[in-house]
Amino acid sequence: MITSPAFSGKRFAILGLARSGLAAAEALLASGAEVTAWDRQDVAREPLEGRARLVDPLEIDLTGYDGVVVSPGVPLNTHPISDHAAKFDVPVIGDIELFAMARADLPAHKVVGITGTNGKSTTTALLHHICDQAGLPTLMGGNIGIPIMAQEPLAEGGVYVLELSSYQIDLSQSLACDIAILLNITPDHLDRYDGFEAYAASKARLFEMMQPDGLALISGIDDASRSILSSLLESAGPEHVMDLGGITAIGQENWPALQGPHNRQNAIVAATAGAQLGIEDDVLEAALKSFSGLPHRMEFVCESAGVLFINDSKATNPASAAPALSAYPPNPVKRVHWIVGGLAKEDGIGECAEHLGNVKAAYTIGESGPRFAELLEGDVPVERCELLCEAVNRAVANAEAGDVVLLSPACASFDQFRDYERRGEHFRQIVGALTGNDACPDETSSHETNGKIEGSSAA
DSSP: OOOOGGGTTOEEEEEOOSHHHHHHHHHHHHTTOEEEEEOSSHHHHGGGTTTSEESOGGGSOOTTOSEEEEOTTSOTTTOHHHHHHHHTTOOEEOHHHHHHHHGGGSOSEEEEEEEOSSSHHHHHHHHHHHHHHTTOOEEEEESSSSOGGGSOOOOTTEEEEEEOOHHHHHTOSOOOOSEEEEOOOOSOOGGGTTSHHHHHHHHHHHHHSSOTTOEEEEOOOSHHHHHHHHHHHHHTOGGGEEEOTTOOOSOGGGOTTOOSHHHHHHHHHHHHHHHHTTOOHHHHHHHHHHOOOOTTSSEEEEEETTEEEEEOTTOOSHHHHHHHHHTSOOSSSOOEEEEEESBOSSSSOGGGGGGGGGEEEEEEESTTHHHHHHHHTTTSOEEEEESHHHHHHHHHHHOOTTOEEEEOOSSBSTTTSSSHHHHHHHHHHHHHHHHTOTTSOOOOOOOEETTEESSOOOO
């Protein structure tokens, strides 16, 4: 784990002891800090029995505390911990800020922070893969993989590649990235912010904290990203900003896990960051070819009878589903069997409307299924299914060689599944059962029952 003498003798309260909260507690205790911690679940508190003061921070006087560490899932705009900590002038922070505070005591390294509404996970994993292939000590963390404070510090010359949600940026005050990346900004998580401008401003804070000699890479061509680019050019100067919006790439046909225009942009950003870290072109190209991708993000599941099955369950809003639709143009006829629906984050199909010319048929599921059917009927053939298993069955029955059965729901999963991972696993299971393909293992533990979840709850 990452420890630091910067925490020795200091007092921290931790609210929530899931993965990142428990990792923060362990790191602080190992660093000699005094820790107060709380979670509503008895089992979550058990690992800290006898080592930390187990009491709800909301119920104590926080005078003299150096910080309250909360999960990114805690809504700061509505949760009482924000006002309670403010009474005692104690900052509310996250595990990313603890990492930032510990950096001075780590071997010399660089930090690349990656934010944006869509594409963060793929870009983070890809840059991590590029660094690894180049022989650089590297790890990835933040909003992906193992909590950052639970990982072992890198040797000198290492590169920490961090996926950063707006929530994690909100909970950081001093994360000075050497390379800060913005992929795009589209409406999302607006229940946590006072409008879209406030959400965009949260993303922009990553660049306000950047190292004075750091580099900002901006690839978004949306208005909010362009506005941040313009401000950075004025405040930081062109020598510290690179505009990657609209740049094209050659050789994408050789990158099997990076198909579609969105992945082309992800690849451009990751390769540019790699080049700035001193990685040679031949290593970059080889890494793009060997990258295997991430589960549930344009994931190739299998091919059966000439039909491709693609799991893009991570597409939880229309802006993230649109690139998947665009990746399979008519060849020469429409070929996408689109499974869409779930718990909608917005009304309408947004950017997906631009790519309906690629859709051979749509299969609507979940709570928003009827609304999607209304929006799509007249533009593409629609089959109303409700459940994912029914949608896959119908798509398999209708698909012909050369077609693509695409799960890219444009919605959150919480109406029927614990999370998008469970939804994607269930898709794999159904495809495997229908095609007899061993590449589609039964990994799911969630079961659809009358449109609800059996044995799980929305988180």
